Amino acid sequence: GQQVMQIPQYQHVQEGEDFTTYCNSSTTLSNIQWYKQRPGGHPVFLIQLVKSGEVKKQKRLTFQFGEAKKNSSLHITATQTTDVGTYFCAGPYRDDMRFGAGTRLTVKP
Amino acid sequence: NAGVTQTPKFQVLKTGQSMTLQCAQDMNHNSMYWYRQDPGMGLRLIYYSASEGTTDKGEVPNGYNVSRLNKREFSLRLESAAPSQTSVYFCASSERINYGYTFGSGTRLTVV
Numbered sequence: 234g235q236q237v238m239q240i241p242q243y244q245h246v247q248e249g250e251d252f253t254t255y256c257n258s259s260t261t262l263s264n265i266q267w268y269k270q271r272p273g274g275h276p277v278f279l280i281q282l283v284k285s286g287e288v289k290k291q292k293r294l295t296f297q298f299g300e301a302k303k304n305s306s307l308h309i310t311a312t313q314t315t316d317v318g319t320y321f322c323a324g325p326y327r328d329d330m331r332f333g334a335g336t337r338l339t340v341k342p
Numbered sequence: 343n344a345g346v347t348q349t350p351k352f353q354v355l356k357t358g359q360s361m362t363l364q365c366a367q368d369m370n371h372n373s374m375y376w377y378r379q380d381p382g383m384g385l386r387l388i389y390y391s392a393s394e395g396t397t398d399k400g401e402v403p404n405g406y407n408v409s410r411l412n413k414r415e416f417s418l419r420l421e422s423a424a425p426s427q428t429s430v431y432f433c434a435s436s437e438r439i440n441y442g443y444t445f446g447s448g449t450r451l452t453v454v
Contacts, residue, residue, distance in 0.1 A: 242382075266442055275432060276385070278442035321384065328392045328439045329375060329400060334384040 236260070237324040239333035247341050252309040254336035256322035263325055265298060265305045270335070271318040279307075312340050344368050348433050348446035355423040355453045363418040363449050365433030373436045374416035375400075375443065376408060378429040385432065391416055392439050423453045 237258045246252050256265065264283045268276040280289055282298035282305060289296045295308045309316055319337045323330040349364045367374065375390040387400030389408040397408050405427060407419045416435075420427060430450050434443040 264440060268443075275445040275447050276434075276443070278444065281442055323443075325440050328373075328398065329387055329390045330440070330443065331387065331401070332377075332385040334382065 236326050236331040237262075237265075237322055237333040239322055239336055241336055242334065243337050243339075245339045245341065246312050248314060249311050252312050252316070252338055254307050254320050254322075254338075256305045256307075256324075256333055258303050258324055261302045263302075265302075266323045266330060267296060267305075267307055268321045268323065268332075269318050270321065274318075276321060309338075312338070314340050314342055316340055346433055346435055346444050346446035348431075348449050350449060351447065352450050353452070355420075355451065357424060357453060359423050360419065360421050361423065362420075363431055363433070363451075364415070365417065365446060366415045367433075367435040367444070368414065369435060369437075369444065370413070371435035371444070372413070372438050373441075374410065375434045375436075376406075376416070376418045377432045377434065378402065379432060379448075380429050388418065388431075423451075425453045427451065428453045 239256050266281045267279040270276045286300045287298040293310045297306045319335040321332050321335045323332045346367045372393045376388040377385040386402050391397045391410040394413045409417050430448050432448050433446040436443045
């Protein structure tokens with residue numbers, strides 16, 4: 234089964250509002266990755282977090298890795314219509330990465 | 343810079359037919375993966391190859407076989423297709439295990 238759980242499953246926001254998705258694991262993760270999949274497209278790698286308490290920013294996107302390395306979050310400030318898509322987190326499991334079910338973001342202009 | 347190339351992009355099969363999905367990467371990556379994506383289920387790993395010459399089962403391997411033909415190519419075979427295998431299939435590669443994945447554009451397979 235899935236190694237990481239994501240919430241919420243869906244999020245609908247007005248353009249300009251903020252958005253956050255959360256990823257949780259019952260076990261300590263050596264790293265966590267985030268991906269974005271546009272509607273009809275394929276997942277695209279965004280970032281990997283490795284250190285406890287790590288925070289990384291990519292323009293309006295802020296990624297955090299929890300102190301206990303069991304949870305992570307992706308926060309988007311002032312959403313735009315280009316942010317539409319499904320955001321996945323992925324945690325390592327043996328030799329591969331196991332993906333959460335994703336958070337589907339829709340943005341109303 | 344083609345990245346990860348999957349063929350075909352679309353396929354319709356009849357129950358019981360067989361087919362092979364092809365995947366090739368040009369990034370000199372060591373590890374390759376096959377995932378399937380179903381609505382509400384996220385991405386589930388079918389098989390992976392951590393390095394050339396090795397393959398291992400993932401979460402949902404039943405009904406599938408794989409071949410790591412060389413470092414570049416990793417194929418997925420359905421020996422006797424079933425309607426439950428209707429899905430979108432993604433191939434991915436990474437420089438090594440636990441590194442970020444590069445995905446192909448996917449194969450949309452329908453089994454009727």
